[in-house]
Amino acid sequence: MKQRTVQDEGNITWTCVEAFSGGSRKTAEAAKTLTKDAEGNVTVVCTPGGGEQSVRLSLPETWLEQTSDQALLDAIQATKA
Template sequence: MNQREVTDSENTTWTCVQAYGTLSKENADKAAELTEDTNGEVTVVCTPSGGAQTVRLQLPKDWLESVSDEELVKQITTQQQ
């Protein structure tokens, strides 16, 4: 399972993983294909280390490589509001 961790300005560490990322590689790829929207984006779930609420983001399917840590934190912060 590929995941990323980022820390926001309030020192909350967020663990982000693509929805269905815990499935086997073959099943995860199929699930991602089925859930990809018309803009080529997939659902990414970010879970906080503290008391904040989990957020769901729509990100490019290559988000692990293409989205910077700063952009990921910005997207999380925006989604929380």
């Protein structure tokens, strides 16, 4: 399971991972195919190190490699607004 960790201005560390990414690679790929939306986005769950609630984001399938840390933090902040 691949994940990204980012830290926000309040020093909260967020660990982000694609929903349904656990289990076997074949199962995870099948789940990703079934859960992609019309724009090709996948669901990403970001869990804080403390004090905040987890958030669900809809991000491009390439979020792991191509979304900057700041863009990821901006998406997390947008869900809390």
